[in-house]
Amino acid sequence: MKNIYSILILLFFCNLTNAQDKEVDFNTAIKSHIKKYNIQSDIAHENKETEKAQVLFDSLVANHLVGTKFEDFKFKSFGVKNVKLSSYNKPVFILTYASWCIPSKGEIPALNKLAQKYAKNVKFIILFWDKKFKVKDIARKFNHNIAVCYANESYKNDATIVSNLKHTLGFPTSYFLDQNLRVVNIKRGGAQPPSKSSYVKAYTMNYNAFREGLGSLLIEKNISNEQLTTN
Known part of the structure; x- marks a missing residue:
């Protein structure tokens, strides 16, 4: 009887562990x-x-x-080939935009600077909820360390992406994923500095806001110890 009781307890904890481990x-x-x-x-x-x-x-x-666990989405890209999240084998930072949602002052330069600094450690992806021709001009403003992508309901295979990302948390939204595509954090866009802010202040606010999010994926020195440049 004692042995049966022990087996039942063992089975209970095994099932509990399996339930907890289920992704x-x-x-x-x-x-x-x-x-x-x-x-x-x-x-x-x-x-x-x-x-x-x-x-x-x-x-x-x-x-x-x-x-x-994030789905292994495949985004249409302005690059040579489409972007498949699992292909990078490193943490991924995805920021969603739309052509009619204008980034705040200093936001794109801040993203370019961060991508230049951390491209070896994190894959940077900007995802526009637009058709390709509407994104073409603004896509040029991001540097080569950032994969600029686009998705639209009218495009083949984009329905799931649009449904699970655009029609749920909206935009601008930042997704921070580890190398196994598990969600580490999700935040709203950039810093949204006041419209009358100087360029340097707006740039600094956006840089620090995005850098704080990236901190969940990186172990690096504090932003206050980094040399701030606008180049």
């Missing part, structure tokens, strides 16, 4: 929780409770999305 994919997690989040977030924004809206977003990310 949850990002698509499933976002679909399970996005409806409730959207309702609460809409109410917060209607009441102009900006801080509460941010807390709701951070809670969704921390409690339900961090640790989930």
Whole structure:
């Protein structure tokens, strides 16, 4: 009887461990929780409770999305070939945009500088929710260390990408993935400096905001110890 009891306990803990080890994919997690989040977030924004809206977003990310497995998406690119996330074998930073969503002052130069500095350690991807011809001009503003991609509902094989990313967390949104495509963190775009900010201040704010996010993927010296340049 004692042996049977011991076996039952062992089986219980084995099943519990298997359940805990079972990997949850990002698509499933976002679909399970996005409806409730959207309702609460809409109410917060209607009441102009900006801080509460941010807390709701951070809670969704921390409690339900961090640790989930991203689908191995394949993005259409302006480069020589399309971008498949698993092909890089290193952490990935994805920032979603749209041609009608103008980046803040200093945002693109800050991204270019960070990509130049950390390209060996992290793959930088800018993903526009647009058709190719609408993105062509702005794509030239990003340096060669950044893969500029695009996705649209009308393009073949883009429906899943649009559904799980654009139609859930919107844009601009930053996704920080480890080399196994597990979500390490998700943040809203850049720093959004005041419109009257000087270029240097806006650049610095964006640089630090994106660098903070990259810190979840990198172990590096503090940004305050780095030499800030606008080149």
